[in-house]
């Protein structure tokens with residue numbers, strides 16, 4: 001197969017451009033985390049060093065904040081799935097009165113500017129003892145992320161042919177048993193996609209974490225914010241890099257389950 | 269002994285009468301074929317027996333037990349779905365063993381029964397494959413195995429051959445029949461192919477617009493159709509419309525009386541059962557129509573003739589093994605029992 005050299009060039013340029021857009025900011029972050037001295041207008045730092053990385057690891061609050069973010073994200077994923085699975089199954093399989101309105105209701109927390117919503121939520125939470133508390137943030141994250149999980153999981157259930165469930169019932173399985181042995185296993189790819197989404201969203205969420213948690217507890221994003229506000233870009237960059245690690249691990253685990261073969265099997 | 273008794277089943281979808289007062293029985297070891305054009309209510313009938321359609325009226329009994337309002341899992345009928353509905357996340361063994369595991373049988377008995385049924389259907393070597401690694405014919409067998417391995421009281425087959433190639437369809441038709449007889453399994457076999465139904469059924473029910481038009485042995489419905497629809501739907505036929513005059517319809521050597529108010533008659537002719545002759549027959553039995561051959565199609569084992577007749581605007585289509593020239597004048601001799609006259 002011969003290719004037009006112009007098209008090859010164009011393609012290479014396009015790929016490079018995409019790489020720059022994707023990787024560019026990351027390179028900056030990595031450079032910053034190792035920069036001991038970096039004055040404008042030098043394109044690279046004047047002095048490299050591990051001073052800030054040492055600081056990050058010696059100061060408990062950085063690791064603590066990352067751990068807090070992880071804990072919040074994982075519990076949020078759990079809550080979000082636990083609520084989304086039954087709701088989505090209902091939406092996918094039964095005629096629910098006011099179905100559209102209910103689905104839109106889930107959209108609400110994402111449909112308005114986040115700031116006023118979370119500030120409101122924060123003042124309510126502080127009245128009922130959920131302010132400055134991990135569970136307050138988890139609750140807010142769960143509510144806000146339900147829109148992703150309910151919509152994604154509903155689409156997943158809808159894509160599973162009803163006949164696959166009916167055969168199981170026909171052979172003697174109860175509703176619940178059918179759901180456990182047929183519907184749920186077939187929905188795994190969708191549940192995983194939804195989990196990734198919610199996990200990453202929670203890890204990166206700032207507004208709710210700030211207004212509900214601060215100043216008593218600080219998630220990684222909040223700490224990053226305060227660090228960069230104090231012109232400590234190195235610490236903020238180091239946290240950013242550390243934050244990427246759990247996300248990558250999460251993605252790799254997920255990718256193993258999202259084998260092409262498994263998805264192809266769904267076509268049945 | 270009666271296995272299944274359905275009485276006055278009714279199901280409406282808005283204005284559509286999917287089931288309109290359906291009452292059919294199935295006897296022990298019997299294969300009932302339900303036929304009818306698409307949309308006549310065949311699938312709805314099967315699904316109501318399996319418990320997936322909530323009836324508006326009527327009752328269903330299985331071995332004398334009223335199952336009308338039982339959930340699907342409590343009915344002990346096994347249904348074969350038109351699109352197979354194999355579970356993509358399980359291999360062939362797990363698909364087939366599913367119903368047995370629910371019955372809490374010991375592990376080695378499950379294995380024994382699954383292997384026995386797979387062997388019976390000649391798919392033993394596929395036991396570890398996933399459904400997406402199987403051909404259409406193999407999937408069809410696995411779905412069949414999964415349904416019969418649980419030894420249901422009644423087997424429901426919804427167009428089991430419709431997704432297969434014409435070639436293997438014929439062979440599997442007889443395999444299913446042999447298997448059903450061997451297991452002595454009461455079966456309802458839904459199809460829209462009348463020839464398939466005639467060839468394997470012990471009893472045929474013809475459905476149209478949610479109604480059962482006739483139930484009977486294949487020979488019975490073929491020889492004594494209850495009405496025009498049945499006569500036309502079953503067999504290879506040619507239909508001609510003949511207009512009446514003075515309360516009578518005259519065609520060839522015969523005259524039929526029209527009841528008051530009728531304007532014309534529809535005559536259904538079994539195309540394969542006629543004789544074509546270039547000389548006028550002496551015998552007065554049957555129906556003899558004279559006409560002119562307008563066209564001839566070679567069909568392999570026979571020729572198909574289009575014959576223009578004086579009495580009707582519709583051409584008569586008949587089959588014969590003998591060859592006649594286009595344009596020649598011939599007599600079509602139709603024996604009694606091979607044509608049916610319906611006044612309209």
Ligand SMILES: Nc1ncnc2c1ncn2[C@@H]1O[C@H](COP(=O)(O)OP(=O)(O)O)[C@@H](O)[C@H]1O
Pocket residue numbers: 281284285286304305306307308309310311312313
């Ligand atoms: N779930 C449903 N909702 C509305 N109409 C339906 C439904 N199921 C079947 N019907 C209608 O009932 C009639 C009978 O359908 P069906 O039993 O599938 O016929 P067949 O299997 O003989 O082709 C058709 O007119 C069909 O459109």
Ligand SMILES: [Mg+2]
Pocket residue numbers: 310311
């Ligand atoms: Mg059908």
